[in-house]
Amino acid sequence: MTTPVKVAVTGAAGQICYSLLFRIASGQLLGPDTKVQLRLLEITPALKALEGVVMELDDCAFPLLDSVEISDDANTVFDGVNVAMLVGARPRGKGMERSDLLEANGQIFTGQGKALNDHAADDVRITVTGNPANTNALIAMHNAPDIPTERFSALTRLDHNRALTQAAQKASVSTPEVTKMTIWGNHSATQYPDLFHAEIGGRNAAEVIGDQAWIENDFIPTVAQRGAAIIEARGSSSAASAANATIEHTRLWLQGTPEGDWTSMAVRSDGSYGVPEGLISSFPVTTKDGDWEIVQGLEIDEFSRGRIDASVAELTEERDTVTEKGLIQG
Numbered sequence: 001m002t003t004p005v006k007v008a009v010t011g012a013a014g015q016i017c018y019s020l021l022f023r024i025a026s027g028q029l030l031g032p033d034t035k036v037q038l039r040l041l042e043i044t045p046a047l048k049a050l051e052g053v054v055m056e057l058d059d060c061a062f063p064l065l066d067s068v069e070i071s072d073d074a075n076t077v078f079d080g081v082n083v084a085m086l087v088g089a090r091p092r093g094k095g096m097e098r099s100d101l102l103e104a105n106g107q108i109f110t111g112q113g114k115a116l117n118d119h120a121a122d123d124v125r126i127t128v129t130g131n132p133a134n135t136n137a138l139i140a141m142h143n144a145p146d147i148p149t150e151r152f153s154a155l156t157r158l159d160h161n162r163a164l165t166q167a168a169q170k171a172s173v174s175t176p177e178v179t180k181m182t183i184w185g186n187h188s189a190t191q192y193p194d195l196f197h198a199e200i201g202g203r204n205a206a207e208v209i210g211d212q213a214w215i216e217n218d219f220i221p222t223v224a225q226r227g228a229a230i231i232e233a234r235g236s237s238s239a240a241s242a243a244n245a246t247i248e249h250t251r252l253w254l255q256g257t258p259e260g261d262w263t264s265m266a267v268r269s270d271g272s273y274g275v276p277e278g279l280i281s282s283f284p285v286t287t288k289d290g291d292w293e294i295v296q297g298l299e300i301d302e303f304s305r306g307r308i309d310a311s312v313a314e315l316t317e318e319r320d321t322v323t324e325k326g327l328i329q330g
């Protein structure tokens with residue numbers, strides 16, 4: 001057994017965490033040989049509900065769960081953490097404009113970025129799931145100048161998994177047959193799920209499917225609007241699948257992507273594929289031992305270019321809004 005890993009999770013009394021925490025505690029994030037110390041952050045009014053979740057964690061008697069601490073103070077929760085999953089966020093209220101949402105969340109992620117900067121372990125890896133995830137990650141990153149920028153990421157693995165299944169079902173194959181999927185851009189309805197660089201059974205996925213109309217009119221909108229479709233069907237937003245993707249994103253980051261495949265991850269752009277440097281945008285990435293690299297050299301045709309540019313334009317607007325509001329320095 002190695003030293004326990006400290007994992008911070010925010011929004012711990014929320015719906016995603018009701019699935020996420022139990023999967024982390026059962027060993028699905030760090031594997032069967034690593035104990036975990038959970039450090040859970042909530043806002044003060046939700047602490048009582050969180051105590052109930054902790055009682056349930058206790059009642060699972062998970063062998064790998066070393067300890068659980070809860071608090072409404074980010075400085076306490078982030079003390080010494082190796083992994084931080086920032087799930088908690090302000091939902092969009094009635095009549096709230098997108099810029100109000102960015103600002104409300106900006107306040108949260110400014111504070112959490114500073115707290116991570118001051119208290120997290122030197123090897124911390126941070127994933128933002130709470131929406132608007134890319135820009136929340138950007139704000140946290142800007143408020144944590146002592147943490148290397150490559151330690152910040154936002155979740156697009158849920159979109160990636162949605163795309164894998166849509167493609168697999170269309171081609172009547174199982175999901176592991178579909179590789180090299182990419183989500184480009186923002187985790188929002190403008191995202192671009194890219195089948196043109198994906199493979200099915202080792203062959204170009206778009207060619208195997210051979211149906212451009214389906215790709216444009218069915219595949220892309222289905223993946224991009226899946227969140228809304230789930231709310232419509234279930235009456236509340238994706239929770240178990242978001243928890244699953246948050247685990248998979250972080251596990252792949254720590255343990256590495258399989259040979260011959262990649263994952264989608266929103267990370268700080270270095271200018272690759274014409275995405276302005278500094279934006280947190282989703283790319284195809286390979287990972288190894290806790291580091292990631294953007295896959296280079298993919299040819300981007302006119303169709304893909306237009307889709308990527310549209311999503312990146314939205315990210316640029318979001319960045320401009322939070323810069324104007326003084327949440328990051330331009």
Ligand code: NAI
Pocket residue numbers: 010011012013014015016017041042043046087088089090091108128129130131132133155156158159187237238239242
């Ligand atoms: P939820 O509303 O059930 O839970 C959110 C929790 O965060 C609440 O318990 C709330 O008290 C807490 N919270 C709010 N402000 C906080 C703060 N400053 N510090 C700590 N905790 C705080 O929401 P749910 O369903 O768990 O979703 C969480 C977030 O994940 C939402 O922003 C949602 O839009 C986002 N999401 C992202 C996905 C992705 O693929 N990136 C997919 C699905 C959801």
